[in-house]
Amino acid sequence: MRTQVGIVGAGPAGLFLSHLLQRAGIDCVVIETRSRKYIEERVRAGVLEQESSDVLRQMGLGARMDREGLIHHGINLRFNERLHHIDFQDLVGKGVMVYGQHEVVKDLVQARLDSGAPLLFEVSDVAVDGLDTKTPTVRFTHQGQAQELVCDFIAGCDGFHGICRPAIPEGVLKTYERTYPFGWLGILAQAQPASEELIYSNHDNGFALLSMRSPELGRLYLQCDPEEDLANWPDARIWEELNLRLAGGKGLPEGPILQKGVTQMRSFVVEPMQYGRLLLAGDAAHIVPPTGAKGMNLAFADVRVMARALDAFYRDGRDDQLAAYSEVCLRRIWKAQRFSWFMTSLMHRFPDDSAFDRRRQLADLDYLTGSRAAMTSLAENYVGLPMEWALS
Template identity: 50%
Template structure:
């Protein structure tokens, strides 16, 4: 089997990369370890930067998003008795789209099917070979039989635990990581959202977030210890804790109900450099992880897709490799800016085991944010997404 670009990983980044390349006449094959049903069952964040929403439209998969998604022009930040509305459109002239990652993946699958794109599910034992040569290839097992996929380039869209990053020699890779001493307990419920916009709440009991997937599907989070287990948290306990961390009027109008999904996500920051090795390129979670506080995970993967697809299309049109050589540096510049923003929001709004000085500095930071339009504009600029440059 042979293709131009072998894509490892059939999540949204791999599917979007395949779609963008296909529209430019570049052949791809996607290898996905899981079944399609499994991929579509994963519940992930759903705040799309304007850049990602525009990419989906350009790739021909934005129609349902524009019809069913929720355009958000701002968000609310609360702490103690203070409430601050950040108006994105007023401050920076942009918005975000609330549309579930599962729905993005579903739309991309449909587009790949409509164009007869090749996606091989349940590809096991995927291994990358000769990535530092002009003839890389991938081997995998399907239905007990070993296969070989020859290609010009490999895109590793296979997440943190996939084989792509692990194929880079240890002496060629540098890793930066910060592990936070807490996680997010998330609950998905078939209830109307407490607010039309997201509420980020910093509270002495810990952080809380009110978000939504639609007018009838809500996603809520509370900060919990990294030692907590899902089974420690009944629905009743979760709702009572969430109410305690919200402004009173929001707590009063909160509609509760049975959880249809409940999980605890650990928080960490992670970056691997460089994002290339020969003709293999890392994309998304295979190269970087951000705390979910700034809603940057999927959006960062999408900016990687933008840079890499642009570089590959340029190569196949002109034969020039300049943009391919620049991919890692260009992607990492935007990644570190997003890492900074996610770290800042996490530090600002979560409860840590802090010294008195740190607590007072955090309060001063919040006071500055409340009083400074420039600080609010900086938050808005980062939240809606920095430009792809």
């Protein structure tokens, strides 16, 4: 098999890249180790920055998002038993779209299959080599047959645990990582959300988040130990703690819990995001805590930079944008890491915090919600910073 760009991974990064390349007339093949059913049902966070949702619309991929997604013009911060609204529309004139990542994946998968472009599920034995040559290769097995895909470039969009990043020779990448001393116990509940917009709560017992997937489905989270045993959290205890942290014990709308799980909080970045003809994107290159709602948006930003660079290469014979790929992406990534760290530090209780630290944290929240300048800074980061196409 021969293609211009081999895309390893059919998550948001790989699928969105495939549409950007197809739009530019660049051939690509997407391969994925999981089944279509698995990737379409894997529940992840789902907040799209304004620019992310705008681009989906421009590409003709936003029809179902606009029918079923929820436009939010702000968020709520809760502390000291009081609710404070941050009005994005008033502060920066933008908003966000609440639309599950798995729903975005469904739309991208269906559009690619409808186009007839190659998208191979349930491949195995994936390996990449020849990365420092002009014809890097992706080898894999599909439907029992060994396959070799010869490419001009490989896009590593296969996530944190994928094979692309480890294929880069030892010593090339520098890793920056922080693991937080807590996790999120997340649930999907058949219950009407108690608020039309997200509630981030800082409580003496720890952080809580009220989010939603639809007017009938709530997505809620509790700060917990990263090694927490779900057996210690029966449904009744989860609702009791959610009520306490999010509503002062006054009673949230409750319903059957459809899913529950614990997610470890981590910040992770590798530099550079490229080696030879291999370009990394999304979780393969970086992870942010979900507190800042940046994961899928960063993946989209990466592949927009990548697609632009590949278009310049094929259309104009230029390789300067490819050479600058990492540097351009990392400027945005580190700003998103800073914001995600800020939101995580602002809203969570840390095990080693002193009484002084606790009072300082509450003072930070009091200042933020009382200062238009501080709220504007939060709003412009949350709705998404402008894309930086070139180095200043």
